Amino acid sequence: MKTSQILICISRVLFPFIVLYGFYITINGHLTPGGGFQGGAILATAVLLSYFIQPEKIRNLNLLIKLEKYMFIVILIVSSISLFTRGEIFTNFLPINSSINLKSLFLTILNLFIGIKVSTGLVLVFSTFIEEGK
Amino acid sequence: MIKKCMLIFMLTILLVVFSRTSFQAIQNIDTSSKDYYLKNTYSDTGSKNIVTGIYLDYRLFDSIFEASILIIAVSGIIFMSKKDDEVV
Numbered sequence: 557m558k559t560s561q562i563l564i565c566i567s568r569v570l571f572p573f574i575v576l577y578g579f580y581i582t583i584n585g586h587l588t589p590g591g592g593f594q595g596g597a598i599l600a601t602a603v604l605l606s607y608f609i610q611p612e613k614i615r616n617l618n619l620l621i622k623l624e625k626y627m628f629i630v631i632l633i634v635s636s637i638s639l640f641t642r643g644e645i646f647t648n649f650l651p652i653n654s655s656i657n658l659k660s661l662f663l664t665i666l667n668l669f670i671g672i673k674v675s676t677g678l679v680l681v682f683s684t685f686i687e688e689g690k
Numbered sequence: 691m692i693k694k695c696m697l698i699f700m701l702t703i704l705l706v707v708f709s710r711t712s713f714q715a716i717q718n719i720d721t722s723s724k725d726y727y728l729k730n731t732y733s734d735t736g737s738k739n740i741v742t743g744i745y746l747d748y749r750l751f752d753s754i755f756e757a758s759i760l761i762i763a764v765s766g767i768i769f770m771s772k773k774d775d776e777v778v
Contacts, residue, residue: 585739585742586736586737586738586739586742586743586746587737587738587739588739589739589741590739591739591741591742591745591746617768621764621768624761624764625761628757628758628761631754631757632754635750635754645751646750646751646754647747647748647750648735648747652734656732656733656736657736658736659735659736660735660736660737662746662747663735663736663737663742663743663746663747666746667742667746670753670757673757673760673761674757674760677760677761677763677764678760680764680767680768681763681764681767684767684768684771685767685771687771688771
């Protein structure tokens with residue numbers, strides 16, 4: 557497939573801004589609209605743009621599969637720490653009368669992990685389709 | 691002809707029933723859960739965005755299975771697209 561030179565040039569300019577915006581949406585999920593799922597989708601579009609820039613580059617899909625599986629296990633572990641600290645599973649692991657700024661640390665960590673997991677999942681879906689269509 | 695008439699008849703019945711139930715639902719809305727979340731979410735979870743407070747603290751059990759949907763879909767796509775002699 558032949559890609560236009562203008563599209564490649566514009567993609568090179570836009571790529572770092574899209575990555576920055578995706579991380580902003582992911583990390584600020586507890587203050588502004590957004591969150592892990594939406595930010596992960598934006599990060600996946602950045603990787604989709606990089607297919608325009610270097611279409612011949614072969615990527616290692618096995619690493620991404622391993623990353624997504626381990627991210628899911630990490631999310632399960634982080635969300636079930638509260639069984640030992642609070643006594644009930646699947647909530648915040650900090651005690652219930654700690655300060656509000658400390659409580660939002662849990663939301664930031666979980667949003668970041670969910671964002672990485674969703675972005676690797678979407679990247680895997682369309683990388684598989686692109687490899688198949690060659 | 692009969693098929694089209696039956697289809698239009700069924701769609702009209704659906705429209706009437708849906709509009710009746712929605713007009714009835716407007717008159718008696720229960721706002722107790724909305725008031726609870728508006729009052730207590732910031733002090734309980736520490737998030738100014740109430741949606742994040744609900745899906746990462748109150749309903750985290752639901753959100754984990756929502757994240758696992760994607761991993762199941764990805765594993766299905768990779769299983770259907772891999773070659774015969776390739777091991778993932």
